[in-house]
Amino acid sequence: MQDSKTTNNEKSSKPLGSLQIPISGGREAFLLHLADNALLLAQRNSEWCGHGPVLEQDIAITNISLDLLGQARNFYHYAAQLTGDGATENTLAYLRSEREFKNCLLVEQPNGDWGQTILRQFLFSHYQYLLYGQLQYSNDEPVAAIAAKALKEVTYHVRWSSEWVIRLGDGTKESHERMLKAIDQLWTFTGELFVPVAYEKETIIGFDLPSLQQPWFEKVSAVLKEATLWSPNFGEAVFMQTGGKQGIHSEHLGYILAELQYLQRAYPGAEW
């Protein structure tokens, strides 16, 4: 239904920067940021396991969760190699505290209803699509390889979540209102995605992060219009929450980590 808008978008995204990236300082932090984003959204989505609105969508959302978990593992694995000092993908995921997590605020927001979960995935997947689209050209080979592989998964997430935004937005009166409520809840967390912090400088990631904002806005707007959810207010400057990427999180993250890290904290080194 939405092929033209959601899946064929910029198959051949072109590199925006010079891509001469030194592996130094900010690189590990940037890798952790990428990994934390994926891990936290995977954890949130996995909360739907066994609770999806229908069996088929229960499987769909947990599939997406596993895709994201795989991306997180790859980035953690690489970050651990660069960090050295006995770090592994497990220590990075399970033994850091809230302030050390660099994920954006959007991915740690609660699931809410199905509409809110869909919208969160939709807003984030469109961002991830553009981000990985650039990172696949990185001169850092592992990053380029992980991004290129993940891009195929994210392309499907974009398609799947866009379909659902349209279905719910242009669905019944109730689903429409729930989607508007979800936009109200989540829109304020989208600005942070495009505001670079120290480890996202152009010299580190190879392109100018804010340059992704306009294409993101255009893609998201096109789908929201089709879903009859669009309002001109979205284009205006509204207050945007920031801080997650520097470790200043909402109260939700602590609870997520308590559940995510419980086993390794209670039984250090446990394996099965």
Add this chain to the structure above:
Amino acid sequence: MNISIKKYYYGDIPEETAGGNELKNSIVPPSGGGGGWPLWEVFIRSKQGLDHKHAGSLHATDATMAIENARDVYTRRQEGVSIWVVESKYIHATNPDEAESLYEPANDKIYRHPSFYDLPDEVKHM
């Protein structure tokens, strides 16, 4: 001895046997039951050059959603390279009650199998 066993297939269970009647008028569709969405049959081609084979069925509101659901439910373990879906109501089937007249007459006609020839050794791949 007259024992009659009625076997139900997925999606065939009559209303009165299915239980959950008290839910019938509630607003929330029973979780996992497809929420009153139509049933679709899914056919998967496992690799290029092979036929699409029936893989199972699922619930979806329309063809687009049926294909996406099929991708998530039936191709997670690299089962396929192509998916067909068709709404179950469009599949016409033989009536099991007519099995005797339809299939049994073939039982005693083994000469229809091409197994009564002596193959020369030179012929391979038969």
